[in-house]
Amino acid sequence: MNRILPTVSAENLTQFETLALATSSMNLADGHARQQLTAAQSKIVAELPSMWAEAAMRPAPEIEQEATESFFGMLGQHSHPFAAGRTLSCYSSSLAMEILARSLVTTSDAVALIHPTFDNIPDILRGVGLRLVPVEEEQAHDEDLPAELLEQVGCVFITTPNNPTGRVMSEARLRRLAEQCAEYGVVLALDTCFRGFDPDAQFDHYAVLDASGCRWVVIEDTGKLWPTLELKIGWLVPSANVDLPIEKIHSDILLGTSPLILLMVKRLADDGADGGLAELQRTIADHRALLRAEFADVPGISFVDEHARVSVERLHVGSRLGMDVWSAVRSQNLYVLPCQKFHWARPHEGERMLRLALSRNPSTLLAGARVLRSALLDAPELQG
Ligand SMILES: Cc1ncc(COP(=O)(O)O)c(C=O)c1O
Known part of the structure; x- marks a missing residue:
């Protein structure tokens, strides 16, 4: 029998994600990394006490440089401007934002x-x-942006790889967009928080952006990759010519991030460059395959983002409403994410989709997938 649950009100995706954090729930809602540490990562975590002593002793800027070199290097971002003092570390990418x-x-x-x-x-x-002003994802990836749009905004903001679609902006497309932004004096801002999952997002963005001459800002993030219990760094990286009070506002809010977290990031990134990142990408691919297999014979269901490699996966639930499915599985203790709020300009466009997190242990993922599968197959009100 279904449990009687209190009605919920969630005004944003994070509030939906918070509902899933009760310890007894199967949480496939948030995109944070919750899979088990690998053996190499466990070894790094076991060394945290000695890292603490090291972080307390050494000059913080030296540790920050090592963490930046390792993290940006692991992701192919070799032209990052650390030397010019323009990689500003923050407690999280939301703070950078x-x-x-x-x-x-x-x-x-x-x-x-x-959008x-x-x-x-x-x-x-x-x-x-x-x-x-919404820019449709297809438009951003496939065509020049219209002059009337570029004339009315101060910034074009692109998430690449995008959350939830996983779509990655190619090098050629980024170059062209940056040229357009340079022509109109518009800042090009990129959120690349999910780039670690997709090798296609690991060409040297800073080289492309610098060559264009445009004003640019990039937000990088360690937070989606490793299961580090919310110990993370977001970086805010502006161009030399950005002409915005970024450094001043950064210093209004923080002096710096924890050298202990930076040391941990350095160690995890070194392990990432040494095969850990490829292993993570394989794990996510395996989890995606496991999920897709579980729903292969469910009528009216499809996976929307065929080529996605990021750690989240969208499921189209056919003629059902995502919120109805969400409510049905919630009564079985499973939390997923309804997609309408990703469509911030036109929420109805997301109302027949759910987003499932892949950065979980396979047992959690499989148990959640089975609950969702039987809800879709068995509940008469959810027949597609
Ligand atoms: C694309 C993107 N950028 C930024 C953030 C914010 O990350 P955090 O909550 O670690 O600040 C998220 C959160 O999921 C995200 O999906």
């Missing part, structure tokens, strides 16, 4: 933002009073 938003609003009132994308990006931009 907040600093960017507060900087942008000093010179501009509107941002062109990719759909994770809703804390539009929420943070709107939170400082910026007006948002």
Whole structure:
């Protein structure tokens, strides 16, 4: 028998994700890494006490340099501007986003933002009073942006790989977009938080952006890759010519990030470069295959993002409403993410999709998939 659950109200995706954090639930909701540590990662975690002593002794800028070199290097971002003092570490990528938003609003009132994308990006931009103009993902990837759009905004913001679609902007497309932004004096901002999952997102973005001459800002993130219990670094990386008060606002908010976390990031990134990242990519691919196999014979179900490699996967639930499926599986203790809020400009476009997290242990993923599968097959109100 289904448990009687209190009605829920969730105003954003994070509130939906918070509902899943009860210890007894199967949580396939948030995109944070919750899989088991690998053997090499466990070894690094076991060394945290000695890293603490090291972090307390050594100069923080030296540790920050090593962490930056290792993390950006692991991801192919060799032209990063650490030497020029432009890789600003933050407690999280959301904080980097907040600093960017507060900087942008000093010179501009509107941002062109990719649609759909994770809703804390539009929420943070709107939170400082910026007006948002949607740029459809297909449009951003396939065509030049219209002059009328570029004339009315101070920034074009692209998430690549995108959350939830996994779509990656190619090098040729990034080059062209950067040229357009240079031509119109518009800042090109990239959220690359998911780039570790997809080798296609690991060409040297900083070389492309610098060559274009455009004003640019990139947000990098360690937070989606490793199961480090929310110990993470977000980096805010502006171009030399950005002409925004980013450093000032960063220093209004923080002095620096923890050298202990930076040391841990360095060690995890070195392990990543030494095969750990490829192993993670294989794990996510295996989890994706496991999920797809579990739903292969369920009528009216499809996986939307055929080529995605990121650690989340969208499921189209046919003629059902995602919220109805969400409620049905919630009564079985499974939490997934309904997709309408990713479609921040037109939520109805996401109402027949769910997003499932792949960065979990296979047993959790399989148990969750089976609950979802039987809800879709057995519940009469959920027949597609
Ligand atoms: C694309 C993207 N950027 C940024 C964030 C924010 O990350 P955090 O909560 O670690 O600040 C998220 C969160 O899931 C995200 O999906």
